[in-house]
Amino acid sequence: MNTASEIGASPSSRAAAKKQLSDRFKTYKHVWVFIEQERGQVHSVSWELMGVGRKLADKLKVDLAAVVIGQEGEASQAAATESFCYGADLVYMVADDLLKDYRNESYIKALTKLVNSYKPEILLLGATTLGRDLAGSVATTLRTGLTADCTELDVDADGSLAATRPTFGGSLLCTIYTLNYRPQMATVRPRVMPVPERCARPIGRIITLPLGLVEDDIVTKVLSFLPDRDSARSNLAYADVVVAGGLGLGSSENFRLVRRLADVLGAEFGCSRPLVQKGWVTSDRQIGQTGKTIRPKLYIAAGISGAIQHRVGVDGADLIVAINTERNAPIFEFSHLGIVEDAIRLLPILTEAFRARLSPHSRDRIAG
Amino acid sequence: MHLLVCIKQVPDSGQIRVHPVTNTIMRQGVPTIINPYDLFALEAALELRDQFGGEVTVLTMGPPSAEDSLRKALTFGADRAVLLTDRFFAGADTLATTYALATAIRRISSEFGAPDIVFTGKQTIDGDTAQVGPGIAKRLGLFQLTYVGKISALDLHARTIDVERRSEGGVQLLRTRLPCLVTMLEATNQIRRGAMADALRAARATILKWSAQQAGVDDISQCGLRGSPTVVKRVFAPAARNEKATMIEPDEQPAEALINAIFRCRPALEIELAALARGY
Numbered sequence: 001m002n003t004a005s006e007i008g009a010s011p012s013s014r015a016a017a018k019k020q021l022s023d024r025f026k027t028y029k030h031v032w033v034f035i036e037q038e039r040g041q042v043h044s045v046s047w048e049l050m051g052v053g054r055k056l057a058d059k060l061k062v063d064l065a066a067v068v069i070g071q072e073g074e075a076s077q078a079a080a081t082e083s084f085c086y087g088a089d090l091v092y093m094v095a096d097d098l099l100k101d102y103r104n105e106s107y108i109k110a111l112t113k114l115v116n117s118y119k120p121e122i123l124l125l126g127a128t129t130l131g132r133d134l135a136g137s138v139a140t141t142l143r144t145g146l147t148a149d150c151t152e153l154d155v156d157a158d159g160s161l162a163a164t165r166p167t168f169g170g171s172l173l174c175t176i177y178t179l180n181y182r183p184q185m186a187t188v189r190p191r192v193m194p195v196p197e198r199c200a201r202p203i204g205r206i207i208t209l210p211l212g213l214v215e216d217d218i219v220t221k222v223l224s225f226l227p228d229r230d231s232a233r234s235n236l237a238y239a240d241v242v243v244a245g246g247l248g249l250g251s252s253e254n255f256r257l258v259r260r261l262a263d264v265l266g267a268e269f270g271c272s273r274p275l276v277q278k279g280w281v282t283s284d285r286q287i288g289q290t291g292k293t294i295r296p297k298l299y300i301a302a303g304i305s306g307a308i309q310h311r312v313g314v315d316g317a318d319l320i321v322a323i324n325t326e327r328n329a330p331i332f333e334f335s336h337l338g339i340v341e342d343a344i345r346l347l348p349i350l351t352e353a354f355r356a357r358l359s360p361h362s363r364d365r366i367a368g
Numbered sequence: 369m370h371l372l373v374c375i376k377q378v379p380d381s382g383q384i385r386v387h388p389v390t391n392t393i394m395r396q397g398v399p400t401i402i403n404p405y406d407l408f409a410l411e412a413a414l415e416l417r418d419q420f421g422g423e424v425t426v427l428t429m430g431p432p433s434a435e436d437s438l439r440k441a442l443t444f445g446a447d448r449a450v451l452l453t454d455r456f457f458a459g460a461d462t463l464a465t466t467y468a469l470a471t472a473i474r475r476i477s478s479e480f481g482a483p484d485i486v487f488t489g490k491q492t493i494d495g496d497t498a499q500v501g502p503g504i505a506k507r508l509g510l511f512q513l514t515y516v517g518k519i520s521a522l523d524l525h526a527r528t529i530d531v532e533r534r535s536e537g538g539v540q541l542l543r544t545r546l547p548c549l550v551t552m553l554e555a556t557n558q559i560r561r562g563a564m565a566d567a568l569r570a571a572r573a574t575i576l577k578w579s580a581q582q583a584g585v586d587d588i589s590q591c592g593l594r595g596s597p598t599v600v601k602r603v604f605a606p607a608a609r610n611e612k613a614t615m616i617e618p619d620e621q622p623a624e625a626l627i628n629a630i631f632r633c634r635p636a637l638e639i640e641l642a643a644l645a646r647g648y
């Protein structure tokens with residue numbers, strides 16, 4: 001990725017770059033999605049990518065392939081089968097017991113071998129710790145471009161991948177191309193794209209390649225794995241209702257108003273980045289480009305200005321409600337409902353009003 | 369032991385402003401800082417040096433003014449600083465950046481001994497890609513340890529390192545061999561204040577300044593804009609939604625008005641919320 005300072009320095013020279021794909025890259029075809037397995041479970045970001053991958057493949061009139069790399073046996077087989085239900089035309093698979101745990105060395109080997117053998121034009125991975133670790137290495141091995149943390153992917157008129165991501169320093173987005181190298185690689189964070197509808201479909205073609213490594217070839221060893229306790233993980237990314245607060249709240253004490261409303265709604269609470277930097281809220285609660293992406297049915301943002309880095313984390317919400325004292329706050333540009341009010345005053349009465357409105361129902365439910 | 373830390377000078381994001389009319393970034397007068405994530409890497413390196421002995425080299429690629437960041441790193445206690453600066457490096461994306469940094473690290477190796485561990489931050493706050501670390505590791509053939517929360521053991525005789533690596537859903541305890549590249553997670557340590565003696569030394573220290581040629585670059589076409597496979601085609605402001613937000617005019621009962629509006633927009637929500645809501 002190019003840094004903003006450089007974009008600022010010479011936007012025109014970059015925009016003028018021409019596509020001149022060398023002959024050796026012209027054979028690169030089809031869209032691939034890396035299917036990430038987490039201890040035998042497919043990470044849902046993979047299905048989210050299959051949705052956007054399908055759209056790109058249809059536009060380009062090429063195949064969509066799922067790339068399954070993992071331990072030999074049931075889990076990888078199931079991941080392959082499931083990929084067809086999420087729109088894959090075919091599956092490439094490297095399954096080997098050496099791939100049980102993620103290790104950079106063995107996974108780069110598997111993925112670069114597949115790319116060099118079957119030559120995709122587009123390769124998408126989730127921007128998870130695994131996906132980022134792998135994508136950076138593979139792109140460097142292949143000497144191709146990689147655009148991180150995209151919020152939108154499309155193909156333009158000449159068939160190039162247009163990868164859009166927020167850029168540094170406020171409310172700007174930039175669209176990045178990998179004009180003359182293949183594959184065009186991009187990562188997308190979990191929850192940025194919707195999960196496509198799952199349709200039961202028969203298993204299609206699965207092309208397998210051997211890994212071609214023995215354990216002694218791999219220097220890095222996994223000594224152990226300590227799974228996170230469930231209680232240590234917030235469900236922010238997958239919550240149906242989220243209430244968040246920003247700097248407009250003025251103090252860490254006032255952030256309690258956000259937590260109280262979230263509590264009454266049975267919602268998860270979140271915040272903008274400055275609150276994490278100030279130490280008011282822990283980093284797992286940050287929403288936005290460098291925090292969590294959420295897709296709730298209802299998102300209530302109190303005292304948040306709506307910078308692009310925050311917006312990209314919440315754009316997938318069904319209903320965005322903003323409370324801000326400033327009528328011109330950017331958040332009103334993308335929220336569905338807005339109210340110009342002091343959040344410190346409104347949050348407590350809103351909490352009470354919700355409690356009054358919702359409690360009869362909840363009593364019915366408990367009684368029923 | 370030789371520890372090398374890659375740091376980047378970045379504009380202080382808290383003070384960045386976007387020009388309201390032209391939508392370009394207004395960089396004038398914005399102070400620069402060491403990328404905050406890189407301080408965790410620097411502190412981790414300093415701690416290892418204090419424990420095992422040896423030297424810490426800091427390396428940055430940037431404009432001549434990036435010297436300030438290197439000097440700052442020296443005040444924290446780094447032993448040597450190298451600034452890679454050349455107009456050929458301008459406009460580099462991550463692939464071109466890792467070419468330049470890896471080349472400079474080779475030159476540093478031949479002058480001062482090969483680093484046992486190369487450190488980078490998790491990511492920068494301006495580029496924000498987390499790709500530069502893995503790219504350097506690949507180019508130099510170093511074992512790669514990303515998202516490291518803790519270096520739990522180091523055996524200089526066996527040349528092995530054990531780390532706790534954050535992964536999806538848990539922590540991996542990994543063992544690999546030196547030399548390796550570590551990208552440190554945030555909030556894993558706290559940068560020291562730096563001793564008075566270091567501050568005095570830093571003020572007088574000579575910072576090695578290398579051009580592309582001095583760093584040992586033999587292929588200029590792999591540097592900067594020319595060496596970057598990615599091209600920024602368009603920078604633009606995000607579109608507003610088609611319909612503007614419906615504004616609830618604050619009246620005597622703003623809370624009720626807001627709740628009514630929410631349920632008018634999404635009638636199904638009322639039932640779902642009632643189900644979610646905690647019973648009191």
Ligand SMILES: Cc1cc2nc3c(=O)[nH]c(=O)nc-3n(C[C@H](O)[C@H](O)[C@H](O)COP(=O)(O)OP(=O)(O)OC[C@H]3O[C@@H](n4cnc5c(N)ncnc54)[C@H](O)[C@@H]3O)c2cc1C
Nearest residue numbers: 246247248272273288289290291303304305309325326343
């Ligand atoms: C590389 C990079 C990554 C970033 N990643 C993220 C990210 O992941 N998530 C994120 O959130 N930000 C991120 N940021 C920061 C982002 O650019 C903004 O600085 C940040 O979102 C602003 O937070 P805020 O809205 O809480 O504060 P401010 O921008 O200061 O806004 C406060 C708002 O509160 C309003 N207000 C004041 N008083 C009241 C009151 N009493 N009642 C109601 N409203 C009030 C004000 O009108 C204002 O709109 C990132 C920045 C960079 C450079």
Ligand SMILES: Nc1ncnc2c1ncn2[C@@H]1O[C@H](COP(=O)(O)O)[C@@H](O)[C@H]1O
Nearest residue numbers: 374429488489491492495497498499500
């Ligand atoms: N120009 C640079 N000079 C030195 N180190 C850098 C530079 N750019 C990136 N890095 C290092 O690579 C890490 C990841 O950067 P990025 O890929 O931009 O998110 C940073 O935390 C730095 O340690």
